[in-house]
Amino acid sequence: AQSVTQPDIHITVSEGASLELRCNYSYGATPYLFWYVQSPGQGLQLLLKYFSGDTLVQGIKGFEAEFKRSQSSFNLRKPSVHWSDAAEYFCAVGVKAAGNKLTFGGGTRVLVKP
Amino acid sequence: GAGVSQSPSNKVTEKGKDVELRCDPISGHTALYWYRQSLGQGLEFLIYFQGNSAPDKSGLPSDRFSAERTGGSVSTLTIQRTQQEDSAVYLCASSQGQFSGNTIYFGEGSWLTVV
Numbered sequence: 001a002q003s004v005t006q007p008d009i010h011i012t013v014s015e016g017a018s019l020e021l022r023c024n025y026s027y028g029a030t031p032y033l034f035w036y037v038q039s040p041g042q043g044l045q046l047l048l049k050y051f052s053g054d055t056l057v058q059g060i061k062g063f064e065a066e067f068k069r070s071q072s073s074f075n076l077r078k079p080s081v082h083w084s085d086a087a088e089y090f091c092a093v094g095v096k097a098a099g100n101k102l103t104f105g106g107g108t109r110v111l112v113k114p
Numbered sequence: 115g116a117g118v119s120q121s122p123s124n125k126v127t128e129k130g131k132d133v134e135l136r137c138d139p140i141s142g143h144t145a146l147y148w149y150r151q152s153l154g155q156g157l158e159f160l161i162y163f164q165g166n167s168a169p170d171k172s173g174l175p176s177d178r179f180s181a182e183r184t185g186g187s188v189s190t191l192t193i194q195r196t197q198q199e200d201s202a203v204y205l206c207a208s209s210q211g212q213f214s215g216n217t218i219y220f221g222e223g224s225w226l227t228v229v
Contacts, residue, residue: 044220046218101147101170102218
């Protein structure tokens with residue numbers, strides 16, 4: 001079965017600094033990969049997704065992620081963080097053979113210092 | 115509506131009572147999912163409906179949990195004889211159908227507290 005690991009439970013970053021959130025997955029083939037963001041009291045919002053093709057994916061709110069097959073990783077980055085980026089971020093793996101359901105990582109909570 | 119709509123947004127219930135949570139997916143979306151988000155367990159898949167196919171119930175944690183989808187649209191998740199460990203946010207999501215290439219959109223969730 002597939003699994004997703006987000007090694008960092010919390011990350012604190014200063015406003016204007018760069019941000020990188022790590023995601024590692026376990027699956028025998030290339031999965032579908034997603035990053036979602038959840039602001040306090042809100043549902044999950046899709047930031048970006050990777051299905052195939054270019055391994056560098058651009059998303060909303062200035063985020064990007066890079067799929068690295070050799071490292072089984074799909075790390076999320078943003079060059080300059082804004083206070084509104086404080087939220088919890090979830091990496092997810094989808095495998096069609098697994099019945100179209102997503103497997104989520106444990107999440108990384110991002111705090112932004114002024 | 116514009117997004118996935120869930121009700122109630124918050125529900126407090128006594129242990130042992132039954133609860134029903136409702137999800138209204140995005141119009142035209144044939145796939146509907148229920149997930150549970152709880153402390154210590156993260157986000158867990160519960161059940162998936164796709165069109166007229168038999169639902170994938172593989173994530174339901176016990177037989178106290180059931181879900182139905184009427185008319186291919188609105189879905190209800192029912193928890194019978196609620197227990198304190200059922201306290202969580204129940205998230206509904208929908209997508210246009212075939213998983214590959216289609217974004218899954220989530221509602222804001224129903225926060226269930228069992229006291």
